[in-house]
Amino acid sequence: MKICGITSPGDAVMADSAGAAAIGVVKRSEERRVGEEWRSGGMLYHVGPYLARVCVSHTESLSDIEAMLDLNPDVIQISSPLELPHPFPARLIRVVGVGQPLPTDADAVLVDGSAGKGLRYDEEYAIGVVKESKIPVILAGGLNPGNVAHAIRSIRPYGVDVATGVEDSPGVKNERKVREFVRIAKGCEQ
DSSP, rough: OEOOOOHHHHHHHHHHHHHEEEEEEEEEOOOOTOHHHHTTGGGGGSSSSTTEEEEEEEEHHHHHHHHHHHOOSEEEEEEEEOOOSOSSSEEEEEEOOOOOOOSSSSSSEEEEETTTOOOOOOOHHHHHHHHHHHSEEOOOOOTTTTTTTHHHHHHOOEEEEESGGGEETTTOOHHHHHHHHHHHHHTTOO
């Protein structure tokens, strides 16, 4: 599972120690969760070697993608249909919502019609994407410690992604909520 919208080195380290598989840090976006240290790429280096570091962006600019690649993240996640060079030099997650076609050039697809705003996922659509997709499907959108078990059991995604559902305010993670989310999500994997 990924804890997304990380804005501070402290939250990055906390997500790592809680057992998250990945952190998402918003880059090249008007998103309210862009941390100052992330602008220079420094936040990527505060976590251990077993935590995947994901650059998340809503950009439609190839030069923004190139700048993110210069930071050497493990994964790039984008929500735009931006055409990228092939082969792409990093793992790629594409975000899709209801009515959008499944990508053919990604390593995984993230179902989130709210584009990081925390609006609840469309269960029927998400189930359909899991059935149709030939690549791993990650579920996001309105997840929190109270509903993640149901989401995992009913949709059967490859992974889950949370931001607002574990926050006290935009960009400020609540350690108790993060740990509870990770614990519950991992319990459903068995």
